[in-house]
Amino acid sequence: MSASSATSTAGIPIHEALCRWVFSSIGKKTIVAVTGILLVLFVTGHMLGNFTIYFGPDLINSYAKHLRDLGPFLWVIRLGLLAVVFLHIFFTMLLWKENATARPQKYAVGDPIKTTVFARTMRLTGLIVLAFVIFHLGHFTLLIFNPSWAHLDTELHGETVHDVYRMVVLGFSNPVVSAFYIISLGLLAFHLSHGIGSLFQTLGLTTRKMRPVYEAVARVYAWALFVGYSSIPISILIFGLGKNTIK
């Protein structure tokens, strides 16, 4: 391909224009917002999947089996998610670095000036949630802490499948694990309380009239996720969900 064919009829080459957009302040923010949407969709889907635990061992075990049966496609989803997480954090860090240098001398007297605690703690909550996600993958996916869980099997429609139901009940029967889980989900709700409302602004969808609406919806959505996710360890630990299956 010659240099001229990569050039648009007017102005700069397309890859150069793209690069300029990606690394502009607004471009970086937009990437954080778009990857944020994908991650919100993921946590929503993940929570709905988790709810199958309330319908007994067979449903969650068959849900887990269907996920496993996706085979190579599952890996496409996993690597895609990993890429999304990487981009979300990478561009946040680029923005953070620039923001830190934009004010070399800090104020001696600070005032939060109407900024919310959710907005001010975005990096902290995000990084703790990242640490939790790593622990969570080691806990329930890679089974690093309890390798014996790999042999938890059960019968499902005449087939031997991994007993995810018992694994989750065993996992959350540990109060420390459940507490860490609930605290991390609380921090995720903090993160999304700012994040979901904020992404509308970054994508340019906000108007004076709609901002309070987006922000209210964001808060409700973020804390609904918290309640939904936390209900499972609480049901197991306090209300004895699945107690009879582990003995």
Next chain:
Amino acid sequence: MNFTLRVWRQDGPTTSGRFEEYPAKNIPDEASFLEMLDIVNEELEKAGKESVQFDHDCREGICGMCSLTINGVPHGPGRGTTCQLYMRKFQDGDVITIEPFRVGAFPIIRDLAVNRTALDKVIQAGGFITARTGSAPDANSVPIPKVIADESMDAAACIGCGACAAACPNSSAMLFVSAKAAHLGLLPQGKPENERRTVRMVRTMDEIGFGNCSNYYACEAVCPAGISASFIARLNRQYTSAAAREAVGATTI
């Protein structure tokens, strides 16, 4: 009224600064914040000390020249500029900390006076329209819907003081840039240069070294002109749209 001032003193742009404490005695409660500083400066001069340098001009709240971060808030408590802040807003005996606008792109000239040329550079990048010379066109020949005219006027209220960047935890000037881009871009007269204006202003803002907007909305809370952060949303979508059109060759910047 009597106050204790903790004032940032700095001899020049490259020297390091420090806080100094001065008493502000017998200040009338109807004195503006700047008048209070005038009184303190007179006392300092009588005592043979260097007066505190601070920016001011019209003292009517419309020029955008006065600045100061008072107890951590640009332009101090309440809506409006520092010159429109009256000492009755404070309690007798208060300790008041006065700092310059702390933005890397606004270097300190001396004490509390900062150089806000960075904002002029953004304006030079696109804050203009192309107008033909000669006879003026008939005023009513270009119809403008009232909502658009109102929106443009709301953006045009920006006095370019830089308090948005001073309040922003990231030192982002997005509220200023978005107001300036919208004020012209909304009107038919500013449409021909709209994409070029948007992209060039944002690029200049980035090059100068302002921070990035994290949607904290501290800017909106301190803006003496009440500029809405919804203009930032508008700038975000217009910038991305113009950059995309530039990438595919539908426009030149």
